[in-house]
Amino acid sequence: MPENPVDPPGLDLARLRAHLDRELPGTVQGPLDAELIEGGRSNLTYVLTDGTGRWVLRRPPLGHVLATAHDMGREHRVMTALGGTGVPVPGTLLLDPGTETLGAPWYLMDFVPGTAHRDAAPLAGLGAPRVHAIGERLVDTLAALHRIDPAAVGLADFGRPDGYLERQLRRWSTQLAASRSRELPGVDRLHGLLAARLPESPVPALVHGDYRLDNVLVDEHDAVAAVLDWEMSTLGDPLTDVGLLVMYTELAGVGGGIIPSAATAPGFPSAGELVARYAGLTGREAADLDWYVAFASFKLAVVAEGIHYRFRQGSTLGAGFERAGEIAPVLAEHGLTTLKER
Structure with missing residues (x-):
């Protein structure tokens, strides 16, 4: 550890240390150091250490921030409730x-050891049977989330399920408008088709909103050790989570690695296998799955466009952000193709 740690962008270590000493006295024992974790595409995540202990801090991105998209209190509340x-x-x-x-809200959480599998090659090195088991446990954890009674964990007021899909479409369309700086082929047509074909939602559940393999940590026994990025x-x-997982599986590795390639590792369950396992565990049939996959494509296209916007402003940290703009049209086209072919 350096004797005089350098502040990473977005953190003032002296101010942070003083705050932690007031609020969590005795927690930090030595000089505080921090490292920005690469790979995140929205909120910023840092690993803190005093040479002995480790913790993780989350804060919103620097610069342009979309309303409601980076709510630290929301992340903190849902993880606290699910403990x-x-x-x-x-x-x-x-x-x-x-x-x-x-300079922005933030929260601190425990460091959980494990691997967020993003790339296919390291995952493939585990062998097809282990890769298949990891894929199955990914679905098992999602099913466990969707089986939780929100009221039983103090989250009965965590959202408004009535009209959820309509509001989601409106929200993401609004966020696209807030970040739009260029023509984006196909995205308006995709939004129109989604609005015209809204399905009837099943019984509501706690929804993660960005559930995929690299948003969980997998331990040395191939179990899911922690679900991140809430x-x-x-x-x-709940089918919005299923549609998103299917979309990430179908487009794995697209865009030069902008979309994680891990799902292309030999042995990883197919999209159909993931859906069938989820249905067996929850009793929910994934009706109108094409709509949910297309909606996932639209939502991620908006996220990519927001990253592209912030990158052009020079206010986005991390590797790979310069290519985020390339994937948005690809996602819009995938959504349109999905609605046509299924």
Whole structure:
């Protein structure tokens, strides 16, 4: 550890250390150091250490921030509520909803060891049987989330399930408008088709909002050790999570690795296998799956366009952001193709 740690972008280590010493006295024992974790595409994630202990801090991105898209309190609340359930989450330690310490709200949680599998090659090295088991456990954890009674964990008011899909379409269309700086072929047509074909949602559940393999940590026994990145979580239509997982599986490796390639590793379950396992565990048939996959494509296209917008402003941190703009038209086309072919 350096004797004089350098502040990574977005963190003031001296202010942070003073705040932690006030709110969690005795937790940090030595000089505090921090490293930005690469790979995130929205909120910023740092690993903190004092040379002995390790913790994880989350804060919104620098610069342009879309309303409601980077709610630290929301992430902190859902993970706190899920502690002790069948859904593994990091322990939450502290929420700072103000801006005095870091210029934005932030929260601190336990460090959980494990691997977020993003690339196919390292995952393939485990062998096809282990890869298949990891894919199955990914679905098992999603099913466990969707089986939780929100009221039983204090989340009965965590969202408004009635009209959820209509509001989601409106929300993502609004966010696209807020980040739009160029023509984006196909995206308006896709939005129109989605609006015209809204399905009837099943019984609502806790929805993660960005559920995929590299948003979970897998331990040395190939079990899911923790589900991460809860910034889009709410009460809503659970099939939106299923559609997103299918979309990430179908487009794995597209865009030069902008979409994670791990699902292309030999042995990883096919989209059909994932859906069938989910249906068997939850009793939910994935009706109108084409709509949910197309909606996932639209939503990720909007996220990619937001990253592209922030990158052009020079306010986005991390590797690979310069290519985010390339994937948005590809996602729009995938959504349109899905609605036509299924």
